[in-house]
Amino acid sequence: MAMTVRRLYQQVREQLKSGGIESYAAEARFLFEGVLGIDYQNILLCGELEASARQEQLAYEAVEKRLTGYPLQYITGMWEFYSFPFEVGEGVLIPRPDTEALCDVALRYLNRCGCGRPVVADLCSGTGCLAVAISLKFEAAKVYAVEKYAAALTYLRRNVALNKADVRIVEGDVLEGGFLEPAEPLDLIVCNPPYLTKEDMEDLQTEVSYEPETALYGDEDGLLFYRAVSEQWFERLKPGGMLAFEIGMGQEEDVAGILGRNGYQNICTYRDVCGIIRVLTAQRPSC
Numbered sequence: 001m002a003m004t005v006r007r008l009y010q011q012v013r014e015q016l017k018s019g020g021i022e023s024y025a026a027e028a029r030f031l032f033e034g035v036l037g038i039d040y041q042n043i044l045l046c047g048e049l050e051a052s053a054r055q056e057q058l059a060y061e062a063v064e065k066r067l068t069g070y071p072l073q074y075i076t077g078m079w080e081f082y083s084f085p086f087e088v089g090e091g092v093l094i095p096r097p098d099t100e101a102l103c104d105v106a107l108r109y110l111n112r113c114g115c116g117r118p119v120v121a122d123l124c125s126g127t128g129c130l131a132v133a134i135s136l137k138f139e140a141a142k143v144y145a146v147e148k149y150a151a152a153l154t155y156l157r158r159n160v161a162l163n164k165a166d167v168r169i170v171e172g173d174v175l176e177g178g179f180l181e182p183a184e185p186l187d188l189i190v191c192n193p194p195y196l197t198k199e200d201m202e203d204l205q206t207e208v209s210y211e212p213e214t215a216l217y218g219d220e221d222g223l224l225f226y227r228a229v230s231e232q233w234f235e236r237l238k239p240g241g242m243l244a245f246e247i248g249m250g251q252e253e254d255v256a257g258i259l260g261r262n263g264y265q266n267i268c269t270y271r272d273v274c275g276i277i278r279v280l281t282a283q284r285p286s287c
Contacts, residue, residue: 008051009043012059019067027072034076035062069206082133087158091151093215095129099192101272102246103133105279106190109242110138117142118187121236123174123229124148126215128156130190132165139166146170149214175228185238192246193225194218200248222248226255230262237284244281252277 009032016024032038035058051059062075073079073094079086081095082103088094110118121144122131131145145160145167147153153171160167174191195218196204208216218224226245237243243264247255256267264282272278 003051003056005038005046005049005051005055006043008056008059012063015063016066019063021066027066030072030076031059031062031066034078035059069210071207071210074210081127081129082137084129084133084136084163086127086129086132087155087162088127089155090210091149091212092155093126093152093211095127098272098274098276098278099129099246101270101278102190102192102244103130103137105244105270105281106130106134106188107137109188109244109281110134110141113187113242115187116140119184120144120188120190121146121186121233123189123191123233124193124215124225125156125169126152126192128159128165128167128169130192131156131167132159132163134190135165135167136163142166142168144168144170146172146174148173149212151212152215175225175232185241186233186236187238187241189229189233189237189241189243191225191229191244193229195222195225195246195248195251197222221254222251223254223258226251226258230258230264234262234264234284239284240286242281242283244279246278247280249276249278252280255280256282 009028012031013024013028016027021027029040036055065075066072071094073088074090077087077089079088079095082100086095117140119142120134123146125131125145125147128145131143134141135143145156147156156169194216196216198220201217245255252269259267259282265285267282269277270279
């Protein structure tokens, strides 16, 4: 009996389920769309078409890889953030729904700050998901994306081009301070830094262990980047400008203390869709 597209899909789905993948149905769809280029509607409408030997091979290889714990997003090579597509792969942090809360907060600030042409810096930009989404959703903004690592820079450049976003890419280490050129004052800094502790790194989920340690590990206490960015980028903010961090669960008091000691005011917290405090913002005093 010839292998049909529908039967192949059913096999992929059952193998994922048997392998302990909790969201096996959704993942089967993502694998078919991302690896085979067949969306779910075509499975329903054209499922009796014969699957090619190449399609079978790709499907089984993708399932085998996924069952080792390899991230679904790396297998498909694409992931969505804020309804925009982003290329992903080894060497770059996978965009997460948690980070959309930071994007929400940033866009609300830009919409109410009254800046005609706000200047924004996305530090530790990675895939560029924040920089790209902010640029596309607030077209008046002048957006910089700062990234240090070569692998991540490759994806950052691809994603800016893929989304036709007006984002200026800066290669540099945010721990070395506010080095942007030209040295113009910033209305907003957003940063989703590495914030896992040494203990967190020793207890990573299998999927997360494939992501780059440089995008995850924030020193023994997880606070290295919060200390450095709060101090070194303070002078780059305009008076009244805002710094917005994504934070790990339970880090809000520590990060708020760091910001307060570095002279910031109006420190606020925001929750993600799961009700976890995920974003912390603060402003440079106006005078």
